[in-house]
Amino acid sequence: MNNTSAQVRKREPRSRLRSRLAIVAGLTIPALALAACSSSGGTTTPSTSTSASSSAAAEPVTLWVQSGDGGSDALLKGYAALNTAFEAAHPGVTVKFTVKNFNDLVNTLKLQLSGSNVPDVTQVNQGYGSLGQLVTDQLVKPLDDSSAKYNWSARQSEALLNLDGAFSPDGKSMGSGSLYGVAATGAWVGLFMNLDNAKKLGITAPPATLADLEADLAKAKDGGVTPLVYGTSDGGTPIWLIANLIMSQGSPQLLTDIVNGTSATLPPEVLGAAQTLKKWADAGYFSKGSAAFSGNDAVGKFAKGDGLFTLNGSWNVFTADNPAGFTLVPFPTGTAGTTASIATGDLPWSIPAKAAHPDLAAEYINFITDPANNATWVANGQVPASVSGTETQLVADSKITGVSADAITKWSSLAKDGTTLPFPDWATPTWYDTISKSAQSLEAGQITPEEFVKALQDDYGAFTTKRMGG
Amino acid sequence: MSTEAALANTPVGGGRLRTSPSSVAPGEPRKIGYAYVLPALVMYVLFVLAPFIHTIFLSFFSWDGIGPQEFVGLDNYKDIWKSPVFRSSFVHSIVLIVFYAVIPLLIALLLVSIMNRSKIRGLTFYRTALFLPYIVAPTAVAVIWRWLLSPDGPINSGLTAIGLGALTRPWLGDFTFALPAVGVVGTWVMSGLVLVLLLAGVQKIPTSLYEAARIDGAGAWWEFWAVTLPGLRYEIAVVLVLTVTAALRNFDIIYVMTSGGPGTSTIVPSYLVYQQAFIVGSLGGAAAIGFVLAVMIAVINYVIARIGGTSS
Numbered sequence: 001m002n003n004t005s006a007q008v009r010k011r012e013p014r015s016r017l018r019s020r021l022a023i024v025a026g027l028t029i030p031a032l033a034l035a036a037c038s039s040s041g042g043t044t045t046p047s048t049s050t051s052a053s054s055s056a057a058a059e060p061v062t063l064w065v066q067s068g069d070g071g072s073d074a075l076l077k078g079y080a081a082l083n084t085a086f087e088a089a090h091p092g093v094t095v096k097f098t099v100k101n102f103n104d105l106v107n108t109l110k111l112q113l114s115g116s117n118v119p120d121v122t123q124v125n126q127g128y129g130s131l132g133q134l135v136t137d138q139l140v141k142p143l144d145d146s147s148a149k150y151n152w153s154a155r156q157s158e159a160l161l162n163l164d165g166a167f168s169p170d171g172k173s174m175g176s177g178s179l180y181g182v183a184a185t186g187a188w189v190g191l192f193m194n195l196d197n198a199k200k201l202g203i204t205a206p207p208a209t210l211a212d213l214e215a216d217l218a219k220a221k222d223g224g225v226t227p228l229v230y231g232t233s234d235g236g237t238p239i240w241l242i243a244n245l246i247m248s249q250g251s252p253q254l255l256t257d258i259v260n261g262t263s264a265t266l267p268p269e270v271l272g273a274a275q276t277l278k279k280w281a282d283a284g285y286f287s288k289g290s291a292a293f294s295g296n297d298a299v300g301k302f303a304k305g306d307g308l309f310t311l312n313g314s315w316n317v318f319t320a321d322n323p324a325g326f327t328l329v330p331f332p333t334g335t336a337g338t339t340a341s342i343a344t345g346d347l348p349w350s351i352p353a354k355a356a357h358p359d360l361a362a363e364y365i366n367f368i369t370d371p372a373n374n375a376t377w378v379a380n381g382q383v384p385a386s387v388s389g390t391e392t393q394l395v396a397d398s399k400i401t402g403v404s405a406d407a408i409t410k411w412s413s414l415a416k417d418g419t420t421l422p423f424p425d426w427a428t429p430t431w432y433d434t435i436s437k438s439a440q441s442l443e444a445g446q447i448t449p450e451e452f453v454k455a456l457q458d459d460y461g462a463f464t465t466k467r468m469g470g
Numbered sequence: 471m472s473t474e475a476a477l478a479n480t481p482v483g484g485g486r487l488r489t490s491p492s493s494v495a496p497g498e499p500r501k502i503g504y505a506y507v508l509p510a511l512v513m514y515v516l517f518v519l520a521p522f523i524h525t526i527f528l529s530f531f532s533w534d535g536i537g538p539q540e541f542v543g544l545d546n547y548k549d550i551w552k553s554p555v556f557r558s559s560f561v562h563s564i565v566l567i568v569f570y571a572v573i574p575l576l577i578a579l580l581l582v583s584i585m586n587r588s589k590i591r592g593l594t595f596y597r598t599a600l601f602l603p604y605i606v607a608p609t610a611v612a613v614i615w616r617w618l619l620s621p622d623g624p625i626n627s628g629l630t631a632i633g634l635g636a637l638t639r640p641w642l643g644d645f646t647f648a649l650p651a652v653g654v655v656g657t658w659v660m661s662g663l664v665l666v667l668l669l670a671g672v673q674k675i676p677t678s679l680y681e682a683a684r685i686d687g688a689g690a691w692w693e694f695w696a697v698t699l700p701g702l703r704y705e706i707a708v709v710l711v712l713t714v715t716a717a718l719r720n721f722d723i724i725y726v727m728t729s730g731g732p733g734t735s736t737i738v739p740s741y742l743v744y745q746q747a748f749i750v751g752s753l754g755g756a757a758a759i760g761f762v763l764a765v766m767i768a769v770i771n772y773v774i775a776r777i778g779g780t781s782s
Contacts, residue, residue, distance in 0.1 A: 289621040292643030441733035
């Protein structure tokens with residue numbers, strides 16, 4: 001099948017699943033945010049701002065901001081609060097905040113930005129298929145000048161900034177070059193651990209190395225507790241597991257290199273990861289019937305007390321009756337003492353090339369990523385991408401406990417001292433499907449670890465060769 | 471003759487149309503007829519024929535939907551031919567035809583011949599109840615069945631409750647049973663439609679034929695074989711065209727229930743069209759699969775129509 005050209009991505013594993021468990025529906029988004037929130041809002045509402053650019057500075061200005069976080073109510077509540085604060089700090093400026101669902105945004109962005117009626121600031125999706133194409137077609141502006149002006153590298157690590165928004169100006173290599181997008185909030189994938197079940201099994205601390213983890217899984221199996229509550233029907237979890245198993249065998253940087261596509265051949269660690277996954281499946285470490293339920297189903301079961309571990313994202317935190325009975329930790333690396341995790345920003349914010357108010361837009365991005373505003377994010381249960389070091393205090397002030405607190409505090413230590421890694425499926429447009437379907441087949445014994453690697457390599461090699469060559 | 475001329479020839483008083491025998495043969499449809507079908511024809515050309523031809527055209531290009539189109543000849547078709555996933559998707563379609571068309575037809579024939587031999591009270595009620603699955607939105611059907619078939623769902627619980635716990639399995643996550651499990655949903659949806667169509671057909675078979683068969687000493691089986699089945703031939707052809715088409719273009723139920731998984735064990739051509747167009751961003755590849763699928767549906771339906779409809 002033709003895997004080569006890339007336009008649209010689907011089902012970002014960390015993306016729209018956020019609202020399921022963590023966020024209670026019923027929050028009222030201020031009328032401001034809803035003003036043009038209908039699905040057609042982003043494309044058909046005439047912008048009142050285009051004509052204002054040439055007029056005098058005293059005249060009122062409307063800044064059109066477009067989000068793709070539709071459905072994530074708590075997150076949008078955070079944005080609404082920051083919009084109000086931004087307007088207060090900039091007299092005469094009105095923020096027109098339009099919201100699209102993730103798929104609506106990603107599927108229409110290229111067309112929208114190539115037209116004449118474009119937002120001043122918009123969220124984009126990371127990866128070759130999405131932001132990469134916008135860069136290639138010169139539809140978004142490089143933000144290097146703004147980054148220098150506002151000193152963004154002081155608030156987010158070089159690694160995180162590059163992960164979320166760096167591309168070569170031709171859009172052909174990801175992770176270095178100019179900066180095209182910055183994220184305001186973050187998300188990471190880790191091991192959820194049931195501490196009560198751990199205590200019953202004689203396990204006292206989260207695993208520090210892969211060997212520790214395997215010992216814990218074996219203890220759980222012997223003790224009659226599901227070792228890893230695991231659901232693969234929606235793809236995400238097996239992809240993260242494979243990525244973590246690649247990472248834990250050697251340098252975490254390996255995963256970044258794979259995603260950035262520095263070579264068209266996958267490293268041998270992929271086979272090692274496949275063999276480990278098969279070994280775990282054969283040992284009965286996964287939930288029975290894992291292919292029939294989703295990663296979210298798995299978290300649901302886990303939150304009810306089933307199992308010792310589950311693998312999921314910081315956006316899927318839940319409120320347990322006994323918050324102290326659960327913790328969320330990064331997946332162990334090969335060596336004790338080092339931390340690394342799939343940890344990236346939410347959809348980064350970019351400025352379209354045809355934006356009417358690019359300077360004000362840069363100021364807006366600066367404002368929402370300012371660590372001085374972290375209290376607003378934490379108060380809404382969100383993980384601020386910029387780290388100020390006050391997160392632990394903010395979490396305590398907001399009375400956030402359990403895995404919800406871990407999601408925020410451990411992000412800040414990951415972003416400061418650990419290694420932040422990209423989602424593996426950013427590498428090619430079809431890898432999400434290829435990895436998840438092949439992992440299901442591998443787990444069920446339909447294919448061997450070698451065949452698994454071949455499936456991934458065929459997809460990856462074809463896309464990477466074409467990208468580097470053409 | 472132009473349309474205007476035809477109109478001009480129509481007598482105002484509503485008398486018979488006078489046309490010279492040389493221009494229109496007797497019994498030949500008047501050309502004014504084209505004016506009557508024109509609105510529908512315009513719609514058909516605009517929204518069915520033109521997109522169809524455009525799709526065929528696109529299948530010879532490599533195109534991401536926005537960027538430049540690059541002519542690649544038959545490469546998209548070669549890619550399809552070489553892909554084991556694509557070939558297996560057609561095998562899955564054929565399995566689904568059994569569940570969507572063959573099994574509902576057999577069930578409906580059985581029910582129709584039983585209903586035909588005995589008076590059933592509340593037939594209208596049963597007919598409505600059996601037809602209901604067909605008018606429920608397929609996505610809703612799929613969501614309901616995904617729940618029924620889930621590992622902790624009612625079907626597994628029911629099996630455990632009656633002592634058949636050994637048969638329980640994660641139906642939609644099982645490489646062997648996921649496709650039949652999805653197929654059963656098709657059987658459930660289609661049986662009502664097939665039954666209603668056959669019931670209507672059986673009512674127009676003259677009772678005299680049944681009486682004649684009985685006088686000749688035919689039992690239930692021969693009555694079915696010699697009277698009911700031939701009498702329903704046209705209805706069966708219609709039913710097969712509808713159900714086979716539904717089986718081949720199945721997308722919504724697969725997408726919601728399994729997304730082609732586990733592995734690629736329930737992947738079907740329509741899902742691959744979606745995947746190529748919206749995930750890979752290869753509109754050319756998607757168009758090629760779509761065209762192959764359309765040809766396949768056309769050929770199968772032509773065969774059905776030949777066997778069922780015209781040979782007498």
